Amino acid sequence: MTKATIRDVAAAAGVSRQTVSRVLNDKPDVAKETRQRVLEVIDRFGYRPSSIARSLTQGRSCTLGVVSYGVQYFGPSHTLAGIQHQASEMGYTLHLSLVRQPAESGVQILHDLISYHVDGIIWAVSEIGNNRGWAEEELCRSSVPVVFLDMRPCPNLPVVNIENRVGGYLATKHLFDQGRRKIGLITGPLDWWSAQERRAGWSDALQGAGLTADDFLIVEGTWSAASGERGFRRLLEQCPGVDAVFACNDQMALGVLKAARELGRRVPEDLAVVGFDDVPEAPFFCPSLSTVRQDLSELGRSAVRELVRLIEAKQQDEAQVEPRTILLQPELIVRGSSVVPGW
């Protein structure tokens, strides 16, 4: 059962392909009864126009490319969901490309997506090391708009970020306000730009409070709960008097909670803990976890809106639209792990 084409429909309805096309696209200038007849045939044949043939002639596919990494994890999966919902609302479908090595150059992937005639691309792989090095040079000669997520703002590229540095500041300031003075830090892998930013926010807060951001207060983690657990034990060796920890994601914070339990440190009395992300399970941790919420769904949605803006601007006038940097604010969520009742 080979699929019906516009030819078959035209023949069966006794009209030209053009007329069928007009009916399909709700163009005027089709007689009511002609339209009716065509619609009937379409229905009878179960005919559906080919989107890719359309893409070829119209020069647009209503498809966005999405490049992501580790879509099984919290951040990427929530971002992807936001991207999809906004794209769907705006009439776009997604072509998905998941890289296996976040550090690899994107040139190959970029060209692959372009060969599928995507109208634009959302680069949702975090900036890690120099994995964006190719972008500026490659994109100036590319014809497709690309919006980047989670990357150091760059005047020539459209970027959408959560303000990780602000988030790190909020978490740390909150711990300080609770009377903590030895505030340890368990970072993400420091080749991640976002991890560096959260650390910078921690530094900002300490220095703003007249404390020093000493190296012995810092342990580098891997984002995993296991690394949070190990990290806290290390931190205790480096700084036995530590009375608070800012873990740069909720998984690592969960590891800290476990280690503290095993080492007999009470949370929050002996040790205040704040995480980052606000995973849905955070209120159910033991104790419930204070954290910094980032609206990843909105991150994805914003990226789509910005991308569509660029796409449409490109179609309308030939004039170049200047790229924007969009920043979203994180929010401190206070729960049991950082506040001693009645303190």
Add this chain to the structure above:
Amino acid sequence: MTKATIRDVAAAAGVSRQTVSRVLNDKPDVAKETRQRVLEVIDRFGYRPSSIARSLTQGRSCTLGVVSYGVQYFGPSHTLAGIQHQASEMGYTLHLSLVRQPAESGVQILHDLISYHVDGIIWAVSEIGNNRGWAEEELCRSSVPVVFLDMRPCPNLPVVNIENRVGGYLATKHLFDQGRRKIGLITGPLDWWSAQERRAGWSDALQGAGLTADDFLIVEGTWSAASGERGFRRLLEQCPGVDAVFACNDQMALGVLKAARELGRRVPEDLAVVGFDDVPEAPFFCPSLSTVRQDLSELGRSAVRELVRLIEAKQQDEAQVEPRTILLQPELIVRGSSVVPGW
């Protein structure tokens, strides 16, 4: 800067488009120096052939459609990652379609994907209520193979499943083996087929042990941690002597742990708990969570392999390949929440 086409390359290299095409596709019958010359021009122009134009002529796009739901959650996101990895290894890219209402009929989505000329489709939305009712009728007249995940096996359709019923049995049998005799159940939403299956496994185990699967041992949850917490409180009302709970995912189990803590029931001494999924955080819960591991990545990978098998069979000979049902086995993971040390 408009993109270079095969025309431009042909002109610049002083050959015909066919010759360029031959070079692109590594066909023989091109003189070494001609090939060299063409390759140089391709490189100089940064030319990349259009995948969609190719799709049109070749009748295949090397693209798989994936229909998913709630990709921000654990199950769907891990399945998607598995799908992507296997697809990528086998030379396919993905066209993603996320439904917002899991219960809606898929006919529209199916046709949309087909219009993009996907070579095959993986239907990764769980079977809920009658949301697969359209499938059998629609697919017999469809030209594109579709593999379904997480659905009641059906002789006419290719299906890949985790054996949820076995998982439910393993969890419950384990609790029985630990000496528990009042084993409560917190299910997922019972219009989900997988939730029904896990319940059936619980029933199987109880009946196999000579116990009765009483209704007052069952509470229906929503998969969320909050519903697990509420569920356990309800369960206590319905059956005050409950000494074990099988929560049908790890989030709900986490909610049970929290409720038990607040109600002064010690886990595992007073209450043994087993979850389902084995989320990466489960070993870090308080206490660490026993659970049933399902290899969702492998689920996705199997689906892709099966789909590609169907695609290729269709291309080779015209003969219909009979659809298969593929079943993957879950695995019991025993941790602290279900075993009293020294018992």
Add this chain to the structure above:
DNA sequence: GTGAAAGCGCTAACAC
């Protein structure tokens, strides 16, 4: 070895 012609399924531009 290479090129010319025809066609994949559709739409834009222009007739009538």
Add this chain to the structure above:
DNA sequence: GTGTTAGCGCTTTCAC
């Protein structure tokens, strides 16, 4: 209102 022509970028005949 409707049909014809041409073309999107590529590949598949089939010549030469």
